[in-house]
Amino acid sequence: MSTANVDRSGGGHAHHFESAEHEFDTSKFGTWLFLCTEVLMFGGLFVAYFIFSNLFPETFLEGSKYLDWKFGAVNTAVLLFSSFTMVLAIYYAQQNNNKKCANMLMITFVCGLIFMVIKYMEYTHKIEMGLLPGDMFAFQGAESSNLGLYFSVYYMMTGLHGSHVIVGMGLILWCWFRARKNEFNSGYFTPVECVGLFWHLVDLIWIYLFPLLYLID
Amino acid sequence: MAGHHQLNFKVLRNTLFALLSLTILTVLVAKPVSGFDAGMFNFVIAMGIASLKAGLVLAYFMQLKDDNKLYLGLMISCVFFLLLFFGLSFIDIISRAPVDSTL
Numbered sequence: 001m002s003t004a005n006v007d008r009s010g011g012g013h014a015h016h017f018e019s020a021e022h023e024f025d026t027s028k029f030g031t032w033l034f035l036c037t038e039v040l041m042f043g044g045l046f047v048a049y050f051i052f053s054n055l056f057p058e059t060f061l062e063g064s065k066y067l068d069w070k071f072g073a074v075n076t077a078v079l080l081f082s083s084f085t086m087v088l089a090i091y092y093a094q095q096n097n098n099k100k101c102a103n104m105l106m107i108t109f110v111c112g113l114i115f116m117v118i119k120y121m122e123y124t125h126k127i128e129m130g131l132l133p134g135d136m137f138a139f140q141g142a143e144s145s146n147l148g149l150y151f152s153v154y155y156m157m158t159g160l161h162g163s164h165v166i167v168g169m170g171l172i173l174w175c176w177f178r179a180r181k182n183e184f185n186s187g188y189f190t191p192v193e194c195v196g197l198f199w200h201l202v203d204l205i206w207i208y209l210f211p212l213l214y215l216i217d
Numbered sequence: 218m219a220g221h222h223q224l225n226f227k228v229l230r231n232t233l234f235a236l237l238s239l240t241i242l243t244v245l246v247a248k249p250v251s252g253f254d255a256g257m258f259n260f261v262i263a264m265g266i267a268s269l270k271a272g273l274v275l276a277y278f279m280q281l282k283d284d285n286k287l288y289l290g291l292m293i294s295c296v297f298f299l300l301l302f303f304g305l306s307f308i309d310i311i312s313r314a315p316v317d318s319t320l
Contacts, residue, residue: 029288039296040295051310073240084232086278087229087277091226094221186221204271210243211247215247215250
């Protein structure tokens, strides 16, 4: 990080910025631009979902029956709660309270872990049943001849989302280490803010994935 | 720092409650769970609730409501292009001749 050697305890900033505020705004603008590219990347998968579910409604209806909505609902609640604790980490950083900021980040991290453990349980159950994507599909007794298509979409969407959760957890852990070293204050909490924006986007995508994959009628 | 929007704990807590309530509503109006059947409107209702939740996350957790309007404009243009992507893809798909037609 080019920002590692700058003392930000009293409004310091990297030399190529006019002020700490300029630095903060630039970082945040860059983060938002990145989030837009993320939305468009997931957008391609959502388009695939809508096209295939429109062409093969019975396949998607059957596929969703092999998903347990209770797992999906618990994971939704876990992610929403983690978004709340993430934004509280920013709230406490704004109040110069690094200890509470670190605690909130750790709770957020653990929520991400719970999400991934539930996801792991779902995945292993499906893999054991042979509910695999595309050509690897090995489940006997499927009514639709192309049920593997549903699971291609399922694994691709939840897989890309899950990898974002893992990346987000890593970034949150990095913020946690920095909060433990009392590096944040009301004038400088850019990493927590930007990692928070990323984490909320991951939550946002799941808000759509949950009804689309688990609750098809 | 003038550029930083100060967060309000009560607003954030209420946002969380609203989001969790809407999640319960999502489950309650889902046909596989409750048997609630509004035909094609089931999908519209589910997406409507999801969009309401997404709006709450964007407005309060991601602070778009009180932040620099540049970020809001960026997100709106992003959603516009996403909808363009959806719309044009759909027009393509529904205007094709069926695969098994004799054309």
